[in-house]
Each structure stands twice: as C-alpha cells, then as structure tokens.
Amino acid sequence: MRKRIFTLAAGVAALSLGLTACGSDSGTTTAQGGGGDASAKPGKIGVILPDSKSSARWETADRKYLSEAFQAAGVEFDIQNAQGDKNQFQTIADQMITNGATVLMIVNLDSGTGKAVLDKAKSQGVATIDYDRLTLGGSAEYYVSFDNTKVGQLQGEGLVKCLTDMKADKPIIARLNGSPTDNNATLFKEGYDGVLKPKFDSGEYVEGPDQWVPDWDNAQAATIFEQMLTQQPKIGGVLAANDGLGNAVITILKKQNLNGKVPVTGQDATVQGLQNILAGDQCMTVYKAIKKEADAAARLAIALAKGEKPAVNQTVRDPEGNRDVPAVLEEPQAIFFDNVKDVVADGFVSKEELCTEEFAAKCKEAGIE
DSSP states (O other): OOOOOOBOSOSOOOOSOOOOOOOOOOSSSEEOOOOSOGGGOOOEEEEEEOOSSSOTHIIIIIHHHHHHHHHHHTOOEEEEEOTTOHHHHHHHHHHHHHTTEEEEEEOOSSHHHHHHHHHHHHHTTOEEEEESSOOTTOOOSEEEEEOHHHHHHHHHHHHHHHHHHTTOSSOEEEEEEOOTTOHHHHHHHHHHHHHHHHHHHHTSSEEEEEEEOGGGOHHHHHHHHHHHHHHOTTEEEEEESSHHHHHHHHHHHHHTTOTTTSOBOOOSOOHHHHHHHHHTSOOOEEEOOHHHHHHHHHHHHHHHHTTOOOOOSEEEEETTTTEEEEEEEEOOEEEOGGGHHHHHHTTSSOHHHHSOGGGHHHHHHTTOO
8 A cells, every 4th residue: 555645735836936827728738838038939848638537627727728828828748648558658759859949748657667768857957846746756846736636535525515415324335445556545545545544443434445447447337346246236325536437437327227326526627527417427526727737837837947946835745755745735625416516617618518408408497607
C-alpha cells in the first residue's frame, strides 16, 4: 500500500502571473503564438496527456483549456496524447525535448515511466510540471491537481447520503477502485475508505468485494463487477472511483433490473455521468473544475517558459522521493441531482449536450435552464 501524500500547507495557491482571456482551440496538436517582442520570445511548452480511454476529460476538457490558455498568452506549444502506451509516452517526451521544448508538463501513466521522462528532461535543462497525477519518486518542479483525498472523501460521503436517503439496512458495499498504478486512485481510495471504514466497523454497513481496475479500463470494470454481483447478488451500494467505472457498473445492474435500486458513485462530472444522475441510475459524481486546474498549470508553464520561477503557497509530500513538491491544489465539489445545474452554469458541459431529448424533462426538473 502506498503511503498517503500529505498536504503540508492549505489554502488556494495564488500564482503571480495572470492570463488574458482565452481564445478558441485551433484543433491542432501544435500551435505558434503570435505577437510579442521576438527578442524576448518565451520557450516552447510540451504537454503529454495519458490516454482517451480512462476518461473523456483529457481530450474534451484538458486539451481544450490548455490550448486556449497557451494561445491567449502567445506561446508555442505541443500537446500530444500517449493513448495509454508507455513506450509512446517516452517517445513523445524525447521528441518534444529534441524539438526544443523548454517546459514539459506530463500526466504520467505510472510513476516509473513518469520518473524516467522527468529525470531526462531535468538532465537537459527542461523545466517540469506534474499535471493532475504526482509522479512518486519523480523530479517535477511543480504539481498541479485537486485535493484528491478530498475527492475520495466526497465520494464516500455521497454514497452514505444516498444510502441514508434510501433508508438502506446494513447494505453490502462493493468498491471498484481505479488503476493501482495511478497514485490519485490510491488517494481517492484513502479518502472514501476513511468514510466507509467506521461504517463497516460499527456493523452499519457490510464490507463487500473490493477490487482495483487495471488502467481504469471500463470494459474490465464491467467484467469485474459482473463477477462481484454473481458472487454477492445482494450488493446494496457501489463506490465506483469515476464516472466511466460507474457507468460500467450501471450497465451490469441494468441487466438485473437493479439500476436505480443500488446507489453508484462516480467522479469527473462527465456528460454520461451527469445523465446517469438525471436518470436516477447514479447517486452522485465529483466535479473537478478542470478549467481552473488547466489555467493554473498553464500559468506555471508560461512563467517557466519565460525563465521565471513563480511562487506557490502549497506543497505535497512525495514519500518515495522524500521531498516536498510545490503544488497548486484546487477544491472538488460533490454533485447530486439537485445541483447538476452547477456544472452546466460553470460551463463545463453545455445544456445542449447534456439535455438531449431523452433527458429534457429531467433537466427541467433539475432546474437546468
């Protein structure tokens, strides 16, 4: 079991650099910012996203917001996706460094691969940022993410709320954790286990099957949960670590006509997850304002590309690297049926994509205008 990464300083980090209003994405993976004094031209920023499979957010949100921020600041950048391939991840990093990146921002596939990439970048004078996932034992100069233990805590509290509302009696709780190689998944689990363990210890809840899902793979999650349900048909609640895993669970529950009867959690506030909440099949999700995360990371990257060293007022502990990493940690928000509208109001998803004909009546009921 990996040790918890402790937050050593609380509060919202304030970066000294501001960004101008965001522009539109060009739709390309590379872009050259215009304007500015050529003699003071900032360096090039490389960003490596992990995949498209574990969550829709990487391509629909993170790429978009990072691109807009870099374009608005007039910096040259290259955003690529490793598509879950560790060899490709390293190849992309090598190409970015060879092509003149002076800043490298990564979302690691695992800490081993991430460390190798970060250490090579550092050895060649490239500034580095861990984005969303901390690379244990790595050498990133900054870490930008959410309070991930808090994310898990909100999931655990959300499941408790839904079970309480249903007046569930000694429900059997199944846990479908994220990838064992993703440190965030470890922190999520730490958060929700902290909420659920007292319930298990007191006998209020019954501890059911508890499994990790390799690579956050939704197809594997469905198979794993189907096996869980076969072995324990009376599962009364499911802590699923994100919306993709939650939807895999719901797919299996539907086969048994149990959807809506067994509360299921999620995370990421995806369109699919929010629609599952509107339909009554998913209990809750956790909204992470990815634009805030992306903008904070972009401010850091832009400052580093200009040769600056911005100050932040938080750190997290990397127990494997035995060091404190300067960090920006944003706050997550629990989302239930009654406040799905908050995600729409924030612009993270649009009414048009969420409130399709099938969900129009439920959107109106939820106050989505």
